[in-house]
Amino acid sequence: MVTIKDVAREAGVSVATVSRVLNDNGYVGADTRKKVMEAIAELNYSPNEVARSLYKRESRLIGLLLPDITNPFFPQLARGVEDELSEAGYRLLLGNSDENIQKELDYIQTFVQNNVVGIITATNHVDYKIYEALDLPLVLLDRASENYPAVYADGREGGLLAAKTLIKKGAQRITLVKGPTNIKPAQDRYKGAIEELSQADVDFSVLSTTSYSFEDAQGWAEELFDKFPDTDGIIASNDIVGIAIVHEALERGKRIPEDVQIIGYDDIPQSRLSYPTLSTIRQPAYEMGREAAKLLIRTIKKEPGVEQTIQMPVELVERKTTRKE
Amino acid sequence: MVTIKDVAREAGVSVATVSRVLNDNGYVGADTRKKVMEAIAELNYSPNEVARSLYKRESRLIGLLLPDITNPFFPQLARGVEDELSEAGYRLLLGNSDENIQKELDYIQTFVQNNVVGIITATNHVDYKIYEALDLPLVLLDRASENYPAVYADGREGGLLAAKTLIKKGAQRITLVKGPTNIKPAQDRYKGAIEELSQADVDFSVLSTTSYSFEDAQGWAEELFDKFPDTDGIIASNDIVGIAIVHEALERGKRIPEDVQIIGYDDIPQSRLSYPTLSTIRQPAYEMGREAAKLLIRTIKKEPGVEQTIQMPVELVERKTTRKE
DNA sequence: ACTTTATCTGTAACCGGTTACACATAGAGG
């Protein structure tokens, strides 16, 4: 490994001088700078971030904690975060928590141990005490909180919108799929939908589910039609479940959207590719990731007047699983 | 931040002793150990990985470079890698390269600067010189190479299998979708299919595509049916494109699999949820990730007799877009 | 001509760990 000492020797100066040209601070003579630059190029030197991080007590690393990168909503978030951060020179330490407290704690500890300058987390245990003890900039993503800056889309609004849409389009016997209880945003959109449904002039029923995974989605879809065979409007807990429901509906010979309308949530990329294309409530995942990263960077740089919370707009995307009016 | 010195003071011993109990090496008296443990618990101390990494010249970090986490094939790989690594106490530094050389170089440099102990890369520029200069354990994932250990599935075999399947099931005018030229595995499976098709007794044509993205997939599908409206068997370049083609076929009133059979590649989770469910050539992505991580760990630990290359089996998954015989 | 100030550079301390080495003590073996 070539170190700053090697460069110093090659350039015939001290390490302090090399460090000055590297960081472009302090006084350095023009020709000295040139010699150093040449030595750096000659030796193909690049500074050891670990040493720098140790002295400065901060790295250029940022910790990103997601529930599960395998769920297609999260790669979008992650990508938004990464694009924004990498443009600003930060790098990503990634963890999947599976909504498991122990894993979450482990990753948080890793982040701290590695001197990350900030953390972005999309998990549900933010009220756990380890976060309190943390004196690091923290931004919640896809989660809201009183105590920390956060970027999220309005779940209640989304739920409201989904329900309104189905009602407006004439659904009479709506089935609402309730997402996992321990996932906050799932509950928000559920409550939003309930709010709208309870005051509207329609029948509705609720199907409780406990996961978002691909493996289980089909099971929920089957259960739904077994329990509520004559439903004519379904609000899915997310697009994965929505697509599974569309699939199962067709399998059972139902016409979409004539017999049954289905509305998803998230607008993951594959919703555009499903058949028929899935109507859904869009969350701007990629942009949410970017905003979270921006917010974190501003917090890190201690810029004044940084917003505590950014609520992203939720939007109805009408495709082919809802009627044309 | 609480440091080893604080612990030493609290326990009334030297930092060396604390370090010895932390690492469980050297001699430490039983009661001294107890005092130190108590101090650690008392102060809620956890060692600074950065300092450790600096002295030892190695961290517990591993760099993972992927083309694009947003493509649903890669989260599977990433998750496999992560699960295996985190069980072994390693953590992940993640980068998306977009198959862009500059980004790739930047990330490799970051990895080196952060003292990663190994790198797993799923990109196409492995022959670029920066990898040669690297004296770090390196494992290729979803890519083959003469020069580095690699974990990949047999693309040629997969292509062969896809073509054989369609032929056996009676397709007469097959369209082969050729993936992006710069993506190696895409070319392997393309060549495998060509190999089979050329010697079989069927007509076939080729549609060249230049991306795998969701945005473009539908465009390819439209182009395909515009150019080859009477094709009755399609080998898609991957599942995303495959699903888009299924979608477009239905849109154009074709019956699947009666009028046209379609076979995808990868077996991403959503292929099971498409309608009709997509027949495809499965690559065991999650397991590939795990194997790559295992291989890397063994290389890092310098275990003897580590295989250079692991070729994972490719498998036909028959679902509803191919005929029952 | 003398002080002041700006510019340039090097020495050494420091970040928080790990470990080589020295030293002390105690029990074992002769």
Added chain:
DNA sequence: CCTCTATGTGTAACCGGTTACAGATAAAGT
């Protein structure tokens, strides 16, 4: 009783950077 070895602990150097501080020189101000 004396040596030898095993055990236990502390001191200080070290990893590769950054930066406070000091010293040197030259230009500017009076």
